[in-house]
């Protein structure tokens with residue numbers, strides 16, 4: 236096996252059971268990875284310098300094909316209602332077959348770190364058959380300096396082979412696509428998908444398993460810090476605005492997706508960002524847009540025009556088009572990935588029913604209720620004529636990545652909020668003026684203005700009303716924001732339709748929360764929305 240590049244020679248791929256690859260490229264730099272990706276026909280070059288790759292069939296995560304190995308060690312610690320088990324012997328067969336599939340192939344290895352706090356970091360080796368995947372994960376995780384690579388000892392290994400086809404009968408999976416996570420040996424096997432996001436979310440899954448035992452709260456959130464050292468975290472499911480809103484010219488970016496909160500404050504798990512590019516506008520999101528016009532950024536499933544310029548309005552491959560870039564491509568990003576304890580917690584939701592106010596202040600019990608609910612609503616969108624949004628409740632704002640019971644994460648968060656006296660807010664980046672199909676998406680400008688008031692503390696002094704459905708406190712007026720949007724009911728032409736929709740959403744919340752009865756105290760149960768009869 237011919238080895239190229241810089242690595243710890245005592246930790247070659249042979250240690251991972253890979254001995255028959257035709258060549259192994261260790262820790263190649265960005266220009267080298269470009270050369271391989273282009274010469275192997277994996278990608279194209281965009282005007283401006285980004286590398287553009289397509290993922291084929293899978294243009295998003297394959298949540299239904301993700302499995303956790305159920306062995307005696309993790310058995311009592313994993314929340315099996317939420318994680319699909321894979322038998323250890325099935326995993327072993329899959330592992331053997333994936334290792335065999337590397338024979339004769341060229342492989343790319345990146346030795347990287349997950350966790351900007353050295354005390355809680357994990358060394359991750361990522362083995363891929365695609366050069367562009369190697370560049371992607373190099374952009375996304377934390378890059379040790381060249382000298383450190385010579386002593387790098389992997390604590391976790393991800394093997395990503397898109398050309399591998401799993402066999403459900405032999406490998407105990409569902410389809411030819413598989414993401415199998417062994418939390419005991421810290422091995423992740425990815426087969427049958429080229430969607431690059433699987434790799435970064437696998438590291439997240441591992442840290443979400445490891446960190447609670449060490450008193451660190453892992454969070455599916457973005458984070459930034461203000462000029463006075465006031466950190467903020469933004470929880471939210473996919474598409475709610477974590478990445479968009481954390482890139483704020485007035486605040487230092489810590490990270491856009493995965494963080495830990497420990498005794499010393501918050502820290503990024505990653506060293507890069509993964510932003511959505513569909514309808515990306517240079518005007519509304521200048522910092523993110525600029526990353527797409529330069530060397531080093533990976534564009535995923537983005538269509539190029541005749542001049543090779545990215546066409547962000549083209550969703551013909553998928554609406555989930557992406558760009559992946561290292562943190563320092565955002566002008567005011569932190570170079571440590573660390574910040575102090577957050578002063579504010581924002582819970583983002585994209586309420587496509589248009590019922591929730593653009594911002595509300597939450598009591599600690601309400602914050603716990605909404606954290607455990609993990610609500611957002613997706614627009615069905617793609618089918619013609621289907622305008623009814625679909626509610627999603629994904630606990631901890633990230634159920635697909637949470638190996639442990641939500642009460643473990645919830646209790647940790649609750650203690651941290653109390654200990655540090657954190658102000659909590661719910662922010663709706665979804666619809667105003669009616670539900671999806673009638674109203675429009677909340678203007679990013681309005682969301683940013685409301686966030687600014689919340690984060691600088693001025694919003695605390697506003698006059699608040701109590702929302703009749705949800706019971707949280709909603710500001711009546713905010714400087715620089717059109718007051719009419721603050722009360723969602725007032726933005727609907729048809730008030731009875733609003734009341735009916737609000738009642739429906741309240742009951743969805745209550746039905747979803749039944750499963751937490753007995754796991755939370757009465758105060759949190761009482762933070763549920765009330766049942767209001769819809770007005771005539």
Ligand SMILES: Nc1ncnc2c1ncn2[C@@H]1O[C@H](COP(=O)(O)OP(=O)(O)O)[C@@H](O)[C@H]1O
Nearest residue numbers: 473474475476477478479511664677678679682
């Ligand atoms: N008011 C708003 N706040 C945040 N994002 C918005 C808003 N209106 C539209 N968007 C769009 O919604 C998407 C939010 O996605 P993103 O920030 O990537 O979410 P996440 O990181 O939580 O998955 C972006 O494409 C953004 O342009």
Ligand SMILES: C=C(OP(=O)(O)O)C(=O)O
Nearest residue numbers: 296432472473474492509
């Ligand atoms: C990377 C992802 O996260 P997000 O959409 O939250 O940015 C994903 O869901 O694949």
Ligand SMILES: [Mn+2]
Nearest residue numbers: 477478492509
């Ligand atoms: Mn994001």
